[in-house]
Amino acid sequence: MTIWRWADLIEHVPERARLTLGEGDTPLIRSKRIGRDSGLSNLYFKLESGNVTGSYKDRFAFGAISHMLAAGQSKCIATSSGNTGAALAAYCAAAGIQCRIALVEGTPPGKMSQMMAYGAKVARIRGFGTHAETTTDVFCRLKRLGQRSDSALQISAFVYSPLGMSGVKTLSFELAEQLSGEIDHVFCPAGGGGMCVAVARGLKLMFDRGRLAKLPAVECVQPEGNDTIAGPLRNGADKAVEVECTTKVSGLQVASVVDGHLAIEECRATGGSGHVVSDDFVWQIQKRLAREEGIFSEPAGAVALAGALTAAANGELKPDAVIVCCVTGTGFKDAIAVDRMNTNFECQMLDADAIDDW
Numbered sequence: 001m002t003i004w005r006w007a008d009l010i011e012h013v014p015e016r017a018r019l020t021l022g023e024g025d026t027p028l029i030r031s032k033r034i035g036r037d038s039g040l041s042n043l044y045f046k047l048e049s050g051n052v053t054g055s056y057k058d059r060f061a062f063g064a065i066s067h068m069l070a071a072g073q074s075k076c077i078a079t080s081s082g083n084t085g086a087a088l089a090a091y092c093a094a095a096g097i098q099c100r101i102a103l104v105e106g107t108p109p110g111k112m113s114q115m116m117a118y119g120a121k122v123a124r125i126r127g128f129g130t131h132a133e134t135t136t137d138v139f140c141r142l143k144r145l146g147q148r149s150d151s152a153l154q155i156s157a158f159v160y161s162p163l164g165m166s167g168v169k170t171l172s173f174e175l176a177e178q179l180s181g182e183i184d185h186v187f188c189p190a191g192g193g194g195m196c197v198a199v200a201r202g203l204k205l206m207f208d209r210g211r212l213a214k215l216p217a218v219e220c221v222q223p224e225g226n227d228t229i230a231g232p233l234r235n236g237a238d239k240a241v242e243v244e245c246t247t248k249v250s251g252l253q254v255a256s257v258v259d260g261h262l263a264i265e266e267c268r269a270t271g272g273s274g275h276v277v278s279d280d281f282v283w284q285i286q287k288r289l290a291r292e293e294g295i296f297s298e299p300a301g302a303v304a305l306a307g308a309l310t311a312a313a314n315g316e317l318k319p320d321a322v323i324v325c326c327v328t329g330t331g332f333k334d335a336i337a338v339d340r341m342n343t344n345f346e347c348q349m350l351d352a353d354a355i356d357d358w
Contacts, residue, residue, distance in 0.1 A: 001025070003062060006173050009205060010063060011166040017070035019095055023058035024170055026050040028178040028324070033292040034305070035323075038312050042322040045295060045305070046175065049330035053086045053114070055301075056195065056328045059171060060156045061087035064164025065095050068152050074098060075151040077142055081129055081191065081251050082111030083300075083329050084156040089118035102138055104129025108250050108334045129253040132242035136256050157194045157258045165194055172202025175324060176211040183216040184321040185272070189303035189328055191254035193229050193240065193263030196220045199326070200266035216324075217272040220263055221307030223247035223279055229260045230274030230307075233267055240264060248279050250334055251300035273316075275307035282306050287341045289327070296331035304328075 003024035007013070027047045035043030048056035065088065068076065076099045078088050085101040092099035099120040103112065105128055115122050127134035139155070146153025158165045175183060186203065188196045200218040207215040222230040225247030229240045240260025245253050267273070279299075286302040289295040304325040311317050331338055350358060 003059075003167075003170055006170050009173065010169060011067070011163045013063070013066045014070050017066050019066045019069060019091060020062055021052045021058070021090065021094060023051050023062050025174065028175070029293075029295070031293060034288060034309075038309055039319050040308070040312055040317065040323060041320050043308070044179070044322070044324045045293070046171065046324055046326045047295065048171070048326060048328045049297065049301065053083075053090045054330040054333055055083035055087065056168070056171060056326065057083040057087035057156055059168045060084065060161075060164045061091040063167030064088065064154045064161055065091040065097065067163045068097060069095055071152070073150055073152045075148070076100070076154050077146040077151055078102070078154045079138065079142055080104070080107070080115075081253055082107050082333060083251055085120065085122065086111055086114040086118070088154055089115040089120035092120065093118045102128065102142060104253055106130070106248075106250060106253055108336060110335045111250070111333055130245045130255055132244065132255040135254070139256070157192050158197055158262055159259055165198055168195060168198035169202030169205065171326070172199050172206060175203070176206040179322060179324070180211070182213045182322055183324060184214075185217045185219055185308070185317065186324045186326065187219045187221055187275075187304035187308045188326050189252060189300050190220045190222050190229050190263060191226065191252040192258030192260065193220070194259045195326070195328070196229070196263040197259050197266045200270050200272070203270065215270055218267045218270045219272045219275060219307060219311070220267050221275045221277060221303050223249045223252055223282060223303065224276045225279060226252055226254060227276050228254065228257060229263050230276050233264045233274030234276070238264065249282055249299045249303065250337075251298070251329065252303065275310055277303065277306040277310055281310075283337070283340060285309065286331075286337065290331070290341065295327060297327050298329040298331050298333040299337050301327040301329045
């Protein structure tokens with residue numbers, strides 16, 4: 001089965017233009033240690049690192065580039081902090097479409113290298129992703145480029161690219177297959193908020209169709225240095241806010257609102273709330289995922305679990321609640337973060353006769 005088995009539930013693409021690289025159908029793994037040690041007996045991890053380019057953004061790219069093929073467009077104009085760019089570059093390569101990507105200033109080198117390996121033309125933009133005014137200006141300029149007849153702007157946000165973002169709902173469709181009974185909470189990391197919107201809408205569709213026994217609460221988690229959505233959602237506000245971004249969690253550095261207003265609306269409609277976590281706590285959880293669960297995640301992929309553990313410590317989750325944390329990207333995406341995990345470890349050089357005492 002391919003991801004196109006969900007074709008009737010996402011924005012329509014003619015069969016002739018349906019592109020796939022084998023994305024989707026990612027594993028759902030029950031926690032072996034962290035859940036038990038945290039008093040959560042039904043904690044699960046949705047391993048989106050299993051997608052073809054290593055992140056959930058392939059669910060956006062397969063739809064976005066398929067729509068471009070259907071429209072006969074040959075130039076993809078994009079922006080990214082890393083994972084979106086890698087996904088779009090891969091699918092553009094498969095489709096024979098040119099790909100130009102404006103990157104946030106702090107994009108990790110590993111993610112840039114992956115984009116360039118697929119043949120994309122990339123450039124980092126000073127202040128993009130950290131300063132709200134610059135970020136908004138970049139989006140406006142890219143939007144103008146994407147309005148040319150042979151081009152399309154692809155930003156993983158509903159306010160810019162709703163056709164492609166429709167594909168992200170497939171994550172929720174899979175959860176309904178994998179946990180066909182009740183799901184109580186789904187924790188999602190948020191930069192611009194698009195993932196929260198897509199997951200909430202997908203789960204609502206599954207609930208309305210009787211594929212889920214109840215509507216899960218979609219919980220939005222952000223680093224405290226990029227609290228555009230989670231804090232306002234938690235505090236009862238109707239709108240997201242712009243911030244000066246200070247988080248070092250790559251992939252979640254989105255200082256402007258983007259899909260923030262929609263995320264607050266959609267998460268609140270499911271009964272979900274917002275959760276704010278520190279960068280240091282995210283680093284700790286990234287390490288715990290690797291060493292206690294065998295899950296190699298980039299920092300952004302550990303943010304959902306950081307939020308769930310924070311909520312549990314605050315008494316906000318029932319011990320037997322069915323909880324899914326979305327692990328959104330592989331650890332190979334951010335070599336600097338992996339080096340941080342291994343600060344106190346080293347690889348020794350030994351002679352063969354020293355192995356017996358090793």
